[in-house]
Amino acid sequence: MDIILVGGGKLIYHLAKKLISKGHFLTIINKDRKQAADLSREINATVVYGNATDKKVLDDAGAYKADNLVALTQKDHNNLFICKMAMDYFGVERATALVNNPENEELFSTLGITGIFNITDLISSIIEQSVASDDVSNLTMIEEGKLSIFQVEVSPDSEACGKEIKEIDLPLTIVLGGIVRNGDITIPRGGSKVQAGDKIVIISLPEEQAEAIKVFGGEE
Amino acid sequence: MFIVIVGCGRTGSLLAGSLSRSGHEIVVIEHNPESFALLPVDFSGFQIEGDAAENDILKEGKIESADLVIISTGNDQINYLVSQMAKLNFDVPRIMVRTIDPAVEKMYENDERVEIFSQISLLAENMINKIEREGMR
Numbered sequence: 001m002d003i004i005l006v007g008g009g010k011l012i013y014h015l016a017k018k019l020i021s022k023g024h025f026l027t028i029i030n031k032d033r034k035q036a037a038d039l040s041r042e043i044n045a046t047v048v049y050g051n052a053t054d055k056k057v058l059d060d061a062g063a064y065k066a067d068n069l070v071a072l073t074q075k076d077h078n079n080l081f082i083c084k085m086a087m088d089y090f091g092v093e094r095a096t097a098l099v100n101n102p103e104n105e106e107l108f109s110t111l112g113i114t115g116i117f118n119i120t121d122l123i124s125s126i127i128e129q130s131v132a133s134d135d136v137s138n139l140t141m142i143e144e145g146k147l148s149i150f151q152v153e154v155s156p157d158s159e160a161c162g163k164e165i166k167e168i169d170l171p172l173t174i175v176l177g178g179i180v181r182n183g184d185i186t187i188p189r190g191g192s193k194v195q196a197g198d199k200i201v202i203i204s205l206p207e208e209q210a211e212a213i214k215v216f217g218g219e220e
Numbered sequence: 221m222f223i224v225i226v227g228c229g230r231t232g233s234l235l236a237g238s239l240s241r242s243g244h245e246i247v248v249i250e251h252n253p254e255s256f257a258l259l260p261v262d263f264s265g266f267q268i269e270g271d272a273a274e275n276d277i278l279k280e281g282k283i284e285s286a287d288l289v290i291i292s293t294g295n296d297q298i299n300y301l302v303s304q305m306a307k308l309n310f311d312v313p314r315i316m317v318r319t320i321d322p323a324v325e326k327m328y329e330n331d332e333r334v335e336i337f338s339q340i341s342l343l344a345e346n347m348i349n350k351i352e353r354e355g356m357r
């Protein structure tokens with residue numbers, strides 16, 4: 001694939017190396033003269049020195065033949081503008097923008113940006129999830145963190161311990177997927193009893209994860 | 221009319237002053253507080269200091285009830301983002317945008333409710349018209 005990367009720093013450097021090793025053809029646009037020079041020495045890619053919001057610079061970078069453009073600058077207005085220009089002026093089919101302000105995600109997608117990388121929400125959900133204790137494991141996130149699947153070990157002093165599922169006060173959006181007891185899995189029903197040491201597989205929205213961990217794991 | 225003006229540089233402040241004088245209700249949003257000094261002494265509207273590319277700042281300026289939003293910062297990229305925020309996030313009925321680089325004009329093609337004013341194209345057109353009119357004499 002013909003890919004244009006816009007931006008600088010270590011992120012671009014490592015991303016470029018990785019993509020090149022997978023056989024993609026890369027062009028990097030950087031507006032800092034020194035960084036552009038360094039990148040061109042260190043990486044086997046075409047490096048264009050200039051401001052990618054300028055149509056001529058995109059032209060120089062071969063935007064008309066690119067399959068994919070990825071704008072990773074720190075400014076949302078530049079990322080949006082570069083992606084829109086690539087799509088509207090040069091017919092680039094896929095454009096991905098880094099979104100620094102999470103509120104912009106919806107707007108960017110309404111405007112037709114095909115890939116959105118919402119760094120703030122992503123990092124914040126990873127932080128929230130890593131705060132959870134050792135009793136929580138096997139975290140998987142679906143759709144960039146919009147749904148999580150995880151496992152909690154039932155603690156003897158938790159609210160849920162010794163109760164039947166239907167007696168436990170849980171938000172409706174939390175779904176229990178399985179109970180693991182001594183290596184055997186049962187599918188939980190309303191009458192299933194939860195014991196200390198059981199591992200409960202839970203599917204929930206990231207914002208309700210903490211609530212689920214509290215009910216089964218015991219601690220705050 | 222209730223008009224929100226984004227950017228209080230030479231263009232924004234001139235517009236704000238004249239429109240306020242002719243009786244419109246004006247809110248000016250500008251991130252650099254020193255720029256408010258460009259407003260004329262008889263300006264009777266509101267000033268909001270902040271980054272217009274944030275929904276909260278636009279809300280503070282009551283943009284959702286604006287009849288018209290004029291976007292006139294000196295940065296084409298910010299102007300584009302704010303124009304789309306005004307249109308899609310706040311459903312503003314009419315948006316006027318200043319564009320600097322004539323190459324960006326095409327970005328606004330088929331963009332309903334958004335009108336662009338390209339400073340370079342307008343200047344060139346004015347001069348050309350004048351030259352051609354005089355050439356006919």
